[in-house]
Amino acid sequence: MDFSLTKEQLLLQRSVREFAVNEIEPIAGDIDEKGTLPDDLIKKMARINLTGMTLSSKYGGSGASNLDCILAIEQISYSGTGAWMLVAFTNSIPECIVRFGSAYQKDKYLKPVLEGEAYPSIQFTEAETGSDPDALSTTFLQDKDHYIISGTKRFSTFGARDGYAVIYAGGEKEDCTAFIAQKNVKGYSAGIPYELMGGGGIEAVDVYLDKLRLPKKNILGKKGKGFDILLHWIANEKIQQCGACVGIAQAALDEARAYAKARKVRGKPQAGLLNIRSMLADMYARLEAARWLTYQAAFLKDSSDPFWTTQAAAAKVFVVPTTMDVVEMSRRIHGAYGYTKDSKIERLYRAIAGASAIAVSLEINRSIVSAALIK
Ligand SMILES: Cc1cc2nc3c(=O)[nH]c(=O)nc-3n(C[C@H](O)[C@H](O)[C@H](O)COP(=O)(O)OP(=O)(O)OC[C@H]3O[C@@H](n4cnc5c(N)ncnc54)[C@H](O)[C@@H]3O)c2cc1C
Missing domain, CATH: 2.40.110.10 (Butyryl-CoA Dehydrogenase, subunit A, domain 2)
Known part of the structure; x- marks a missing residue:
């Protein structure tokens, strides 16, 4: 068993992070306030091969794995905006066309997404x-x-x-x-x-x-x-959503670390307090568990393991509440400032709440997992 990412995956992570820092972070507040993405973002994403990245070279894609796509989603969601959905949809929907579609459909509907011309x-x-x-x-x-x-x-x-x-x-x-x-x-x-x-x-x-x-x-x-296609797509969407939650929670942990080091309590950094350190440790441990369960679900999908759809549901059951807890702990470390629009944690807090509402509720995912266990 090897838990290390490949050289290519580390490079992908770094380049998507750079893209997010340069192209999304500076306008994240604006996206959040307006509720819409800039019109040119999809083209910019296409230029660095994020749209349709999981399509094979036969269809013009870069043949990235589902895990690669999750790594990219994680970096984009770090901003606490919904821009990650653009990466998610421009990969998961074309994938369904490749899997279930006709030659005519593949010919017509894949290229515009790869070129950033179709949502x-x-x-x-x-x-x-x-x-x-x-x-x-x-x-x-x-x-x-x-x-x-x-x-x-x-x-x-x-x-x-x-x-x-x-x-x-x-x-x-x-x-x-x-x-x-x-x-x-x-x-x-x-x-x-x-x-x-x-x-x-x-x-x-x-x-x-x-x-x-x-x-x-x-x-x-x-x-x-049609329902078989929906179930396939939605299982993939759950893993992508877990990837987004991990990205948001990582941002929350980073915000908490920076805040705790800068904030002074009786002249000393807040980070020296035992209760703050304990929260940081809990946040880190929970985040890592959530991250690796997400990666494992993506890995099972990449390996065409038939259990991947159940694992996707299990990942959602664990990752959504766990990463919500991480974000909540970060908000508490920020004290009153975490309740103001001046702090990034406020945006992250609202962003992660959506995870339990989109793509099948936690309760239904629990029933999917338990049904597989009892069968
Ligand atoms: C931002 C956003 C983007 C979205 N994007 C899309 C999209 O692109 N395309 C799309 O089609 N949809 C989209 N949706 C819709 C979303 O996927 C659905 O809203 C979601 O699946 C939940 O469905 P619902 O709102 O009908 O909730 P319900 O199914 O009514 O669930 C509400 C509550 O009732 C419980 N419940 C419901 N049925 C059962 C049951 N049988 N057994 C036990 N408990 C049950 C649930 O667990 C939950 O707690 C989006 C939603 C949001 C918020």
């Missing part, structure tokens, strides 16, 4: 459901060799941006089916981004599908088999 989206959630394929109210109706999609999708990340979406719909008496659709065309419109508590830049919008007409060839995978 891919996933649209499953609706007002009445975030996880139940039988409860979908978005429908598709066949019209010769086309399908007509109607319904409203909720919280679609980057749903208003140009690019394409994988839309999940249920036919009348048909099972959940995934369609790929260009966004912002006739029959597709989007609202303005939800004002989120944190993680500014995730840009989640409602999407209105009004008789959106799609040719048959736009079905991703097989008709009626």
